[in-house]
Amino acid sequence: MIAEAGLAALWLAAALAALQFAIGALGLTRGREAMLLSVRPVAMVQAVLAALAFLCLIVVFVRVDLSVALVAANDHSAKPLMYRFAGAWGNHEGSMLMWVTILAAAGGAVALFERRLDERTLVATLAAQAFIGLGFYAFLLFASNPFSRLFPVPAEGQGLNPLLQDPGLAFHPPTLYIGYVGLSVAFSFAVGALVTRDVGAAFARAMRPWVLGAWIFLTLGITAGSYWAYYELGWGGWWFWDPVENASLMPWLAATALLHSVTVLATRDGLRAWTVMLAVVAFSMSMVGTFLVRSGILTSVHAFAVDPRRGSFILALLVLYIGGALALFALRVGTVREGSRFDPVSREGALVVNNLLLSAILGVVLIGTLYPLGAEAVTGEKLSVGPPYFNAAAGPLALILVAVMAAGPLMRWRRDELRNLVGRLALPVLLVALALLGLVLLAPPIGIFPLLGLILAAGVAAASVAPLWKRNLRRTPLFTYGMVISHLGIAVALAGMASETAFIKETLVAARVGETQTVGPWTLRFNGVKPVAGPNWTAIEATLTATRGGGRPYLLTTQARSFWTPPTETNEAAIQTVWDGQLYVVLGKGSDDGRWQLRLWWKPFVTLIWAGGGLVAFGGFLTLVGRVRRERRAARAEAWA
């Protein structure tokens, strides 16, 4: 019953999306006031219905209703409650339903909260949002129905991929998807503004909070995904340049560029066409990412199933939406008036450089990600593009970008003098020199990239708080604090990446129980192994005691787990966090002579990577609150006047 209710809700939501698009389009072309007014409520109801369908899916998963094919294929009654719940989106159909639900919810939120956008532009925006929704509803209903029944009903489900049976599943996919799909609002805003020829500062001020919101979630989702992969896979890495990771990075790069250009448009009414273009590109990257991840053309834990029909379906949607938006852009860009001018040496100039570099990095990542697919399609040759390419091609650009980031916030809008800028940058530059000197004199020789990363991190950290220098801290607006904290977060993350790369220590041994090993400054004693069991797995658990110098000992336990539904083995790494880094221990195989393979890592300051990511998102949150508060106040002042 619940499955049928969910399917019915999904069909109704799809019907409402069609209605939303139709009355929006008709209202705009025929100028019918009643039609324009009814678009908002329709969008809200559509969101409620989509959420209802998603809720139904969660219920059938939690209750392990094995007559639903999707539940039988991915659920298991022995699974803990949390994974029965989160397992609802740990599969292709469920995750696509979550995607569509967030799309509808984003449209509903715009209908509910957006008050400042011109009413006609808003209707066009909601119609565009509904039009995107239609394609993905069709994809769900015709090619990925999550509610289809199974007969005969099996006695037990097949279980969830054990790699996904982790608290990360409850947090990472929803966060990432809110960010990913939240960018659809920026896309629809851009389409709406192009349709009603309303691109300008007011439009940018209305769009900015939505972009910021999606970007915060995207940042959190990527940070969480990176940490999840780090501790769950047991490979010790935090970024693999895996196509699926790139699929989340590309929208983030575009959204970051958009966030900065929308500020130019909102504050100075410049970069009009470019901002609209970026809004289209950002969500296009989300859709490309969805295609890469969900079509099954990639090899990944994220690629749940292989079905060529689905791949072609999403590809067709991609061509329709991206092609359609670009065509509209080409047709209407001539009517977008030119924005105000600015000097090359100015805040705007720095933001243009930021945008160009982010776009270049985006291009590099996009080419590297798509190249293997293209090469195989054209020549049939199979190849893979990995970290060596991405580090070599994107690394230098990213370092230049970070350097520009240090200077940008210290520049004035419209026009600035290079001489004054040099004065403002004196302290950060001094810090860079000191850091360079210290590293060269004190640290063991390290590679050029980590070295540059470390000294840049020091300089950027200093430069990012410089905008607060000599200001009345209590009267500084919240969004300035937000920018400062986000930029500081980038410096912190960069320091973590560079430190981990430069100073990592690794030991790989086959050890007997009772022996001690060293890795970096640490001594680890191998205490022994024993079998343990969980709700749906058994494991061999090794314990080690780690000490550094005469400090307190830490007890580490690491497991090699065997799941039986489906039969899979995973490594649970032992991770000990101390103030200056992490010890990371993985248990390998035992041999007949009583030795066990152990891989030990000491990763100095690796935690800064995710702390930095968190800071970036937190800064975004402060900015969002600050912006919304200031605009509320301005609106109230207007009402009084």
Next chain:
Amino acid sequence: MKAKHQRLVLALLAVVAIVGAALLAMSALKDQAAYFYTPADAHRDKVPVGQAVRLGGMVAGGSIKRAADGVTIDFTVTDGKDTVPVVFRGITPDLFKENSGVVAEGRFDATGRFVADNILAKHDERYMPPQVAGEMHKSESLDTGAKAKGGRT
């Protein structure tokens, strides 16, 4: 500078940046893309020593030997026509075993031995990556869900 000129300059800059990025990407790709070889392909094409490639095939029966240090293994990859000796230092994936599919990432050394720094192995039947399945020319389904890292990445 007139507004129109500024717009033109910005557009030109954007084009330069994008073309620059594309050129940078293409030149890096030429050096860094890792091609896939079966043992027979590798011998026929004479893969240069030290170039990063992927080697795929079956782990030959009875070929896995563990060295005295307990963490280095030797094995032979075969595609039925030809064989390549492989050495790997690290923890192998759980489903890495003889007469089973494998993809090794690494490079050939001067003696013709393949030094792997990554091993991808057959996993369970449910998650089938087309790449591996295609590469192995086998009807059974394969997966890379299990992966072991060797050396620093």
